Amino acid sequence: MAERTPLIAGNWKMHKTGPEAVQAAGELVKLTADAKQVDILIAPAFTSLALVAEILEGSRIMLAGQNMHWEPKGAFTGEVSADMLLAAGCSHVILGHSERRQFFGETDQNINKKLKSALAAGLKSIICIGESETERDEGKTFSVLDKQVQNGLKGLFSEDFGEVILAYEPVWAIGTGKTATSQQAQQVHAYLREQLAKAYGKTVADSIRILYGGSVKPENIAELMAMDDVDGALVGGASLDPQTFSRLVHYQN
Numbered sequence: 001m002a003e004r005t006p007l008i009a010g011n012w013k014m015h016k017t018g019p020e021a022v023q024a025a026g027e028l029v030k031l032t033a034d035a036k037q038v039d040i041l042i043a044p045a046f047t048s049l050a051l052v053a054e055i056l057e058g059s060r061i062m063l064a065g066q067n068m069h070w071e072p073k074g075a076f077t078g079e080v081s082a083d084m085l086l087a088a089g090c091s092h093v094i095l096g097h098s099e100r101r102q103f104f105g106e107t108d109q110n111i112n113k114k115l116k117s118a119l120a121a122g123l124k125s126i127i128c129i130g131e132s133e134t135e136r137d138e139g140k141t142f143s144v145l146d147k148q149v150q151n152g153l154k155g156l157f158s159e160d161f162g163e164v165i166l167a168y169e170p171v172w173a174i175g176t177g178k179t180a181t182s183q184q185a186q187q188v189h190a191y192l193r194e195q196l197a198k199a200y201g202k203t204v205a206d207s208i209r210i211l212y213g214g215s216v217k218p219e220n221i222a223e224l225m226a227m228d229d230v231d232g233a234l235v236g237g238a239s240l241d242p243q244t245f246s247r248l249v250h251y252q253n
């Protein structure tokens, strides 16, 4: 089986001004300098990206945008393109976060266009998928995920998957303090890997990283990361404080 380097990713959402982001990124660089066994990524607000990129230079921490538009340029007020993220120092972009889907009308079709645009520009994507509480209660978890994966990844070729990371983020666990049990996460991650194997082959399924997201904290990360198919975490709230995020990065200690 392919070795999958764990990835601990922090989504800062609409938190931290430029100076605050610079301060936090500087602390993180120091606190995580010894964490060589994991990949680390942070996604500050657009206004902080270029500033934070300077701080991260020479460190192992990667930079991501939290969203982007699929068009390369044009009259799209308030949007940024893949090239703009790259020029600001990003290697990754988060696409399809449930808050984008919920509050900004993002659809699997839009996410698919963004993913293809990111791939074409050479930006790696973290694609977020996940079911709501009602969907889980109604037994629709797997059918919802199937739809998100099939439509979100439509038209991708096996060779594109080196640039794609999946993040399973059950909507009911985001920012709520409710975490999926490690068994629930493992069950979904194994299912996703199985579906990817059917659609794109075993090599893709074995090598793609599938992150878990939803109220990940220092107290529960080790148990989640012990699961065979959990390859990392996408963290919201607990990524904002550098000390706490560093504890997540050091989950093996």
Ligand code: PEP
Pocket (backbone or CB within 6 Å): 011, 169, 173, 174, 175, 176, 177, 213, 214, 215, 216, 234, 235, 236, 237, 238
């Ligand atoms: C997220 O927004 O991706 C997330 C997982 O948030 P939190 O860790 O706060 O639940």
